[in-house]
């Protein structure tokens with residue numbers, strides 16, 4: 112039997128028929144529906160909004176959640192969806208991650224029944240877009256220090272402050288915003304059009320261009336009592352949302368890495384240099400073998416993560432290990448593929464340079480690579496080394 116470059120240990124054989132079906136369906140959607148928009152979206156620095164209804168129709172938004180019309184898929188299927196989306200582009204996976212893990216999840220986990228009824232069906236169908244505001248200009252890795260605050264005024268809350276580097280910020284219908292209150296850090300649903308709420312796009316990104324990123328500003332925004340997420344009691348709730356999104360990234364980054372490996376492999380078999388295919392040189396084979404090995408270990412890590420999640424025993428530090436490891440290996444794979452493609456590697460006719468540029472953001476967002484190593488370090492030593 113021929114061994115598959117991107118599935119050297121035949122993990123596919125361990126998938127259920129339904130899991131295979133989900134992965135194939137998403138791969139087909141990405142190839143047929145998303146890819147035709149990608150080059151223009153990347154050049155123009157926009158997200159192709161026209162595909163959002165189809166993401167909803169296919170049940171890919173909040174696919175891990177149960178009820179309210181959500182797909183209620185198992186944890187591995189959810190991971191495979193993220194992987195197939197990011198095989199297309201990290202910006203596509205980002206859109207689905209934010210909508211499902213950072214907006215729908217907190218409403219599902221910490222929201223009132225009325226909030227769930229109002230927002231989850233709209234968000235699932237892609238009829239409403241959400242964003243998640245945690246990071247501030249002066250508080251990135253240390254969100255607990257945030258300055259955005261909400262003060263009680265009768266039964267309402269008055270919100271002041273700002274958030275930046277927020278995916279989907281300028282196109283969101285609803286923002287999940289984390290703010291300091293006299294009861295600790297709590298989550299609020301801030302709706303588009305609220306007086307004093309401004310949503311602004313960030314331009315000039317050289318990474319994740321097929322994704323919309325921006326800032327949120329709150330000036331004396333009056334937030335009605337029914338828009339606080341009632342079950343939020345501290346920064347812990349925001350970090351619980353990050354667990355969901357980081358889990359998806361641990362899978363997603365592997366999609367980008369596999370796309371790069373296949374591109375480098377095909378190119379090296381066809382490119383003739385010194386009268387022979389590049390693939391016939393030892394140095395090139397070494398690079399391909401390392402990429403395939405890293406991808407295989409990353410997939411094993413992700414698959415085990417999904418089992419722990421399904422068992423309900425998954426720990427944040429385990430997610431950190433996988434996010435850190437898999438994004439780093441994907442970034443290295445993208446750079447190696449770019450190297451193997453020579454000058455052609457920097458052209459947008461190929462995929463590896465775009466993946467490499469995207470993965471620089473993925474390396475930083477949802478906790479930087481070093482923050483995740485510090486989380487693992489804390490787990491190993493029992494000593495907190497952030498401060």
Ligand code: TGC
Nearest residue numbers: 205208245251252253254255278347350351427476477478
């Ligand atoms: P710390 O004092 O360590 O903990 C406070 C409380 O929270 C608990 N906890 C967690 N709970 C659930 N999940 C986690 N991952 C948790 N981590 C900590 C902890 O046990 C404690 O509970 P309790 O009961 O004792 O109160 O908190 P800290 O403020 O010192 O933070 C620690 C640190 C640095 C690890 C955390 O702040 C962190 O992860 N920083 C990184 C920030 C980050 O990842 N930001 C992401 C923003 S969102 C984003 O980037 C979206 S990208 C979107 C896209 O895909 O496009």
Ligand code: FAD
Nearest residue numbers: 243244245246251252276277278472476477478479481497
């Ligand atoms: P900093 O925290 O300033 O870190 C800079 C460097 O210092 C890093 O190398 C870091 O590892 C290192 N460092 C920091 N603290 C320590 C320490 N204690 N010890 C050692 N080294 C340290 N945020 C949201 O809330 N919602 C979003 O939707 C969102 N989307 C994003 C989309 C994109 C494209 C990007 C790029 C970012 C997004 N972010 C979002 C923000 C992202 O989460 C932050 O960029 C990230 O948490 C890092 O914060 P920072 O950029 O302020 O870097």
